[in-house]
Amino acid sequence: MLDAFEVITTSGVVLWSKTYAPVGTHIINALIKDVFIEERTGIDRAARKYNKEQYTLRWTEAKGFGLIFVAVYQSLLHLTWIDELLENIKTIFLGIYKEQLKGSQFRVANYSFDKYFEQRLRELDQTTELPAEDKRQLGAESKRDMLTQADTGGPPPPPVPGLLTVQRQAAPAAEVLSDSTPSQTPETSRPVTPSSQVITAKAGPGGRISRRARKAANANSSNTSGAEDKAKKSTNGKSGAKKMRKWGPDGIADEESDEILDYSANDTGAGTTEELPAPSVDAIDSESFGTKTQKGQFVLKDLGDEIHSILQNADEEKAKANGSSAGVVNSSIGAISSLFRNVVGGKVLTEADLVKPLKAMEDHLLKKNVAREAAVRLCEGVQKELVGKKTASFQSIDSALRAGMESSLRKILTPTTSLDLLREIEVVTSPTNQQQPRRPYVISVVGVNGVGKSTNLSKLCFFLLQNKYKVLIAACDTFRSGAVEQLRVHARNLKELSERENAGHVELYEKGYGKDAANVAKDAVAYAASNDFDVVLIDTAGRRHNDQRLMSSLEKFAKFANPDKILMVGEALVGTDSVMQARNFNQAFGPGRGLDGFIISKCDTVGDMVGTLVSMVHATGIPIVFLGVGQHYGDLRGLSVPWAVGLLMK
Structure with a gap:
């Protein structure tokens, strides 16, 4: 530590x-x-x-x-x-x-x-997740718990010096909570403080309490018990069980009562929506995740294992300085190239020579979480590259194997369409043809529950703000509790960062909860067009990919919003189920409309995630546009094929 x-x-x-x-x-x-x-x-x-x-x-x-x-x-x-x-x-x-x-x-x-x-x-060090100060505080709390459990009566022991922490005052926190409460809470439902938790005066020497303090404690205990009895009577007086709310197939509740379900707006008592003062947002170094081109465009960096590559290069330089060979043992490809040790140098490779090594390579790729059909395709590409090649030494085999694997992997991962998102936005927002009207570029983000759609949408927004775009975030997740508030916080932070860095402009378009997501998206696009926004980012509700009832609403959403690009967020750690997720989402938008790209989230949590990427792209033919690598707005990268090859061959 x-x-x-x-x-x-x-x-x-x-x-x-x-x-x-x-x-x-x-x-x-x-x-x-x-x-x-x-x-x-x-x-x-x-x-x-x-x-x-x-x-x-x-x-x-x-x-x-x-x-x-x-x-x-x-x-x-x-x-x-x-x-x-x-x-x-x-x-x-x-x-x-x-x-x-x-x-x-x-x-x-x-x-x-x-x-x-x-x-x-x-x-x-796997023990550094918890800071030292927190671990010391946890140790102090555990020791206090042991002292409490060991107490069998009599006066309490004196506190251990240096272990008790100063308690923070609870009054300011209560004021903030009361201001941010969306609706008035009935008196009968308010929590009552138990008598065992009422703060009493500090005990004197030997555990004795003064007569005045004992009398005040008894008075508080009687008042508390009276409040508890009153709350208990009101609870027992309720008749009938709670009526279950009915939800329609479109995710909208039936209008049978006048009960307000939208708590996204703060009730300040004056009928106005006021936001609490936002905490300061830490500045983000733009050079850490992207660079500017000669045209002034901000381009994201590709994801590469920079740390390990630096350490590996340093080890290779030390090995050369010591006079050792940087061949099979010291190269990352040694795990695979060692399979070619039976091949004699100076021999022309045939298919018979490569049967066993390629079979072993296929098993190695399967261990890296690559689907079997994708592994077979990669091995076939390597076979075409090596058959007929004359070997000179083991190093040439290493080079040929890496080049062949990178070529096969590049064929799978290379998209068939352009991934230059900035150029596509420029074509739509600044058309050269006068007959073509200017309109905003619409991007929709979809995916299953909990993969990080809202988080990666905010990262994408921050990237667009670096290019001076005017961005509108549409809160179309009208089902999940807290979804609108989450985007509101992201929009507030991004707005502060953009104003501080003199970047673009961002706003949030919301209509609360319980609304039809397709109509909200359509209205957001119309609002963006009338207010000269450049890009519209649409957040959608998470849904299970194998639930036809939930997936069927995506076709209506695609027709109403008519997005230019639909990006699916997939987890790097989900495994082989990501293939089925991608296929189901790709087929859910109706005839002639499908996904346009993947955003792979949580890439910083797994080491062998490259296998999942290869499987997804191989199964659907849909390219990977971005990779999420952290919890900050600047943690968005492009895919580096050499980096993926290095992880596959490790």
Whole structure:
């Protein structure tokens, strides 16, 4: 469990730091003073270990750049991976910012290194999900629970010093909740505080309570019991069971009562809709997830395993420096190329020579979660590439196998239509033909429940805002509770970010709950056309792909909204069921209309997700447009075929 990590210069300038628990600045200063300035004796410089107070500091140096990488943790802990973390972080940091560190302004430059560090730390230490402060608080609470359970009577023991935390005042929170409550709650349904939870005066020495405090506690207990009896009587006086609400096949409730079901608007008492002040949104570095072209367009980066590629290149350079061969053993393709060891160099490969190796390759792809039909297609492509090729050494087999696999994989993953979304938007919003009227570009997002449709829609919106577009978000998920509020928060955050960065403009179009999603989408497109919006992003309700009753409404939705592009959000961790999901959604929009692309979410949670991507594209022929790789608005990427090949061949 790490407390802090810092990258500093030999002169003491902090270039980058990450803190998980408060650590005094004098701890790092003592390391610099005792080890690097005064060079005191008694310090284990060979092990690069320094103890100060309750902390242990480990470090490594990059002497060519004058940098020191320091890790700080509690001396009671034994972190076996700390040396590997230091070396890996040094390699990754220098690999990313090597050119920047050579400049004269490197001491004042901005180093966006958090995501790289956290990814590598998660891989090395599986116990860092919970920050140190939270774990200490949990430990204190568990010890207090043990003290409570061990109490068998008599005066309570005195509190253990340093374990009790100061309780926050509950009054401000109650005021906020009352302002944000959508409707008035009847008195009989209000929760009553049990007498056991009424706050009493602090006990004196020996557990004694004053007479005045005891009298006040008894008065509160009697008032509470009276309120409980009153609530119990009102509950018993109700007659009849609750009548079940009936829902139509279109997802709309039958209008049999005047009960208000839409709680999306806050009831402030004056009949107006007022939003609570939004918390500040952290700024996002646009260079971390995209670049600008010469035309000024903001283009997303492709998803690649940047950290592992940097570490692998560093290992290969070390191997070359040591004079070792970077052949079968040191290459990521060695797991497959070792199957060709029986092939003698200088021989022309035939189909008979490749039967067993390709069978083993097929089994390897199946273990990577690739569907069998897709694995067979990949192997056939590799066979065509290798048959008739003359082998010179094992390295040539490695190169031929990688080239053949990448060629076969590229044929499957390469779309048959253009994925240049910005160009398609430009054609619609700025037509060259005067007879063609200007209209907004409509994108709809569909998928099953819980895959991240609203989250990835907001990421897509943030990408469009970077290109100065005026975007309208249509809240067409009129069924799920909280869907409108979720999009309202996203729209509010995106609006703040766009105003701060002088980007595009975003608004939210909503009509609450219980409405027909197709009509809401149609009205949103009309509103966008009349108010000069460039793009309309339509969020839809999640639905089971094997429920015909829920899937049938998508055909009406496609006719009313008439989207230019329908994107399906699929999880990277869903497995082989994603193939059936894609096929069912592709057939649900009526004759002549289907999906236009995939957004694969949660790609940062699985390692072998490439198999699912290959299976989905192979089964449907629908390309992958975007990949979701995190929880921030900038965590959207394009697909890199070499990166997918690397994971398949690992």
